[in-house]
Amino acid sequence: MIASSSHHISQFACRLAAVSMSLVFCSHSDADVHIARDGVSDIETVTCESAGQVIETVPHSEADVKRILAATPDAPLAGDRVEWTKMTLPSGIYLRAISMASADVGFAAGELGKVIRTTDGGETWQYVLNQGFPYYYYGCKAIDEDRVVISGFQNQTGEGIIRWSDDGGDTWGPVIALPGPTSIKWLAHVEFIDEDNGIVEAAWAGGVHRTTTGGQTAADWTYIEPSGSWFNGTFTFLPDKRVWLAGIDVVYSPDGGVNWSTLPSASPTFDGPIAILESSKGYIGGGTISPSVKGWVYGTTDGGSSWTPQPILNTPFPIRALMSLDDDRGWAAGGNIYTSIGGVWGTEDGGDTWQLELNTGNEMNDMDWVRFDAGHVDVYVAGYISQIWRARLDYPLWLPADINGDGVVDVLDLLELLSAWGPCPDPPQECPADLDGNGVVDVLDLLILLASWS
Numbered sequence: 001m002i003a004s005s006s007h008h009i010s011q012f013a014c015r016l017a018a019v020s021m022s023l024v025f026c027s028h029s030d031a032d033v034h035i036a037r038d039g040v041s042d043i044e045t046v047t048c049e050s051a052g053q054v055i056e057t058v059p060h061s062e063a064d065v066k067r068i069l070a071a072t073p074d075a076p077l078a079g080d081r082v083e084w085t086k087m088t089l090p091s092g093i094y095l096r097a098i099s100m101a102s103a104d105v106g107f108a109a110g111e112l113g114k115v116i117r118t119t120d121g122g123e124t125w126q127y128v129l130n131q132g133f134p135y136y137y138y139g140c141k142a143i144d145e146d147r148v149v150i151s152g153f154q155n156q157t158g159e160g161i162i163r164w165s166d167d168g169g170d171t172w173g174p175v176i177a178l179p180g181p182t183s184i185k186w187l188a189h190v191e192f193i194d195e196d197n198g199i200v201e202a203a204w205a206g207g208v209h210r211t212t213t214g215g216q217t218a219a220d221w222t223y224i225e226p227s228g229s230w231f232n233g234t235f236t237f238l239p240d241k242r243v244w245l246a247g248i249d250v251v252y253s254p255d256g257g258v259n260w261s262t263l264p265s266a267s268p269t270f271d272g273p274i275a276i277l278e279s280s281k282g283y284i285g286g287g288t289i290s291p292s293v294k295g296w297v298y299g300t301t302d303g304g305s306s307w308t309p310q311p312i313l314n315t316p317f318p319i320r321a322l323m324s325l326d327d328d329r330g331w332a333a334g335g336n337i338y339t340s341i342g343g344v345w346g347t348e349d350g351g352d353t354w355q356l357e358l359n360t361g362n363e364m365n366d367m368d369w370v371r372f373d374a375g376h377v378d379v380y381v382a383g384y385i386s387q388i389w390r391a392r393l394d395y396p397l398w399l400p401a402d403i404n405g406d407g408v409v410d411v412l413d414l415l416e417l418l419s420a421w422g423p424c425p426d427p428p429q430e431c432p433a434d435l436d437g438n439g440v441v442d443v444l445d446l447l448i449l450l451a452s453w454s
């Protein structure tokens with residue numbers, strides 16, 4: 001069913017126009033978002049733009065997949081400092097989102113109703129859902145190895161939809177349509193900070209749905225429209241409930257999406273993906289595919305209250321996903337399917353310098369990371385077509401109570417603490433067993449150690 005009368009009229013006008021043209025753009029109620037209907041494949045597409053500068057037209061047809069598969073060369077590695085490895089997965093998937101539940105188990109979702117799963121740490125991926133047209137999934141969040149939610153849209157009804165699995169993707173619950181904007185209801189990325197609190201983007205309406213009750217049914221979600229235009233790319237939802245999304249506007253919520261304010265824009269064109277750490281340091285990116293193909297990243301140290309006056313990174317393709325491990329290590333991924341360009345840029349110094357770590361020759365859309373062991377994390381990037389890459393980085397877990405530095409807190413650390421019992425020696429001698437830094441090794445430090453026992 002068509003969701004609103006204005007939407008219906010727009011579609012009708014497009015159908016008439018499509019008789020003589022394969023792709024026709026019709027003006028929607030919001031001038032920055034355009035709906036069209038492909039006269040050949042009958043897919044409804046939406047374009048996000050501002051003042052004639054376009055960042056994205058989605059979704060894609062089977063013909064797009066065939067053409068891009070034929071055109072994409074094997075991707076060379078950009079350097080040997082960071083080794084990215086291509087994972088093995090089914091061919092022909094327009095991947096939009098990836099989420100790792102653990103070092104072993106993860107999920108990735110894409111267009112034409114496809115979800116794939118790994119159970120071997122990303123090495124291989126297999127289908128757990130393959131609905132086909134008219135289902136498109138642009139968001140995916142694994143809350144744990146069993147519970148995973150996907151978000152997207154139904155291309156015929158125009159509904160924004162989510163779907164849950166409670167058994168690691170073996171079976172899926174009903175397709176749930178979320179009541180939302182009167183314009184374009186389609187959903188993009190989804191994030192949960194715990195099992196109760198989630199946010200899903202109504203990206204093409206500049207809105208969000210939020211839940212504080214797990215989001216299992218449509219009634220668990222509340223719709224809010226902090227922008228009213230469009231958002232693009234990955235967004236941030238921190239455990240402390242701060243939220244940032246960006247597109248035409250940059251919007252911020254301090255409380256899980258209840259209250260919103262508008263922050264300054266970074267780019268004079270428009271913004272897109274946004275990644276902010278708990279320290280309030282972070283990045284915002286964007287780019288265009290028309291009339292020129294290019295991208296950018298700006299930085300912030302105050303949660304987006306202000307941005308660097310100039311880009312800290314300029315790229316030859318739009319940035320669509322941003323992610324930070326800490327204040328120093330971060331990534332910017334993106335690309336453009338229409339010119340077979342894309343990859344991952346990385347920084348190790350908080351955005352002062354960047355290098356192209358991975359040249360995929362195609363569009364990357366989402367990133368995630370997960371701890372592999374006490375000494376390493378796995379970083380993932382996913383995108384078109386059927387591309388998932390993994391980098392395993394040396395990144396030791398910071399355990400203050402790991403006094404002997406072997407990556408675990410155990411009886412050896414306990415013995416060190418007991419042997420250091422009492423007042424700390426005078427500086428510059430170190431006092432590693434004084435875990436709370438109060439100058440004495442005592443029962444308070446013992447409690448900290450026991451609380452972080454491996």
Ligand SMILES: [Ca+2]
Pocket residue numbers: 401402403404405406407408409410412413
């Ligand atoms: Ca230890």
Ligand SMILES: [Ca+2]
Pocket residue numbers: 433434435436437438439440441442444445
């Ligand atoms: Ca102490």
